[in-house]
Structure formats: C-alpha cells, structure tokens
Amino acid sequence: MKNLTITGLILLALSILLFYLTANNFTLNDLGMPHIMGILGGIGIGLIIGGMVGYVSKGSAIKAEQKRREFKQLQQEKEDLEKRAAEIERRETELDLRNQNPQI
Template identity: 80%
Template sequence: MKNLTIIGLILLALSVLLFYLTANNFTINDLGMPHIMGIMGGIGVGLIIGGLVGYVSKGSAIKAEQKKKEYRQLQKDKEDLEKQAAEIARREAELRQAQNNNPQV
C-alpha cells in the first residue's frame, strides 16, 4: 500500500505540473467541459489501476497466509511424529529392560 500511495502522489504531481505547463493564466471561470472530462478520465484510470493493484495485493496476501498455515501445520505434524517416536523408543527400551531382567533359558 505504501508503494501505491507513493505512485499515486507522483502521478498527481505530474498531472499538476502538466496542467500548469499547458494552461497559462487559468482561472476558475475558464473551467470547461474538456477539463471536467479530463478529471473524470483521470479518476477512472486511477480507480482501474487501484483495483488491479488491490486485487493482485490481496491475492498475494492470501497466498502468503495459506503458506504460513501450511507451515504451522507441518510443524505441528512434526512435533506429533517426534512425540510418537519418543513413545515408541520408550516402549522398546522398557521391553528390552524386561527381557534383560527375565532371561528365558
């Protein structure tokens, strides 16, 4: 969003600069239909670009969140497997200890 704001401000400054370079001695009484159409066109282009950038940003954020969830799930699964492995190792150690204490002849 910060980049979008910076780009918007740069485009706004550029449009103001171009307007002052092309309109000498402009007063509010000189505001005509071509100016209004230009303003409406600028707003329309800004909304289209903003919508596209917002759509892409939202998609990226959703993908990143999904990857985080998958990573957390993998960590949880890893912890569960480690607990199961520790439990199996403990049972095997107990079984070996029991076999060592009661040797069969």
C-alpha cells in the same frame, strides 16, 4: 498501500505541474467540459488501476497466509510424530530391558 498512495500523490503533483506549464493564462472561468472529462477520466483510470493492484496484492497476502498455516500444521504434525517415535523407542527399550532381566 503506502507506496501506492505516495506514487499517486507524485503523479497528481506531476499532472498539476504539467497542466500549469501547458495552460497559459488559465482562469477558473476557462474550465470547460473537456477539462472536467479529463479529470473524471483520470480518476476512473486511477480507480481501475488501484482496484487491480489491490486485488492482486490481497490475493498474494491470502496465499502467503495459507502457506504459513500449512507450515505451522506440518510443524505440529512433525512434533507429534517425534513424540510418538520417542514413546515407541522408550517402550522398546523397556521391553528389551525386561527381556534381558526377567527378574525385574
């Protein structure tokens, strides 16, 4: 988001610079309907592009979060399976010891 704001400010400054370089002897009284339409068009295009970029970045963030959750779930399942395997191994070892020494 910070990068988009910085990019927007740079483009705004560039447009102001180009406007003043091309408009000689411009005063506020010269501000007419074409200028207002251009300003509103620029704002509209900026909002459309910003909306698309925001939508894409939010979708990417949601997918990344989902992958993190799945990874944590898989890690938990792995730990549970390792605990079960260790428990089964311990039981088998006890049974083997009992079978070897029936007096215990």
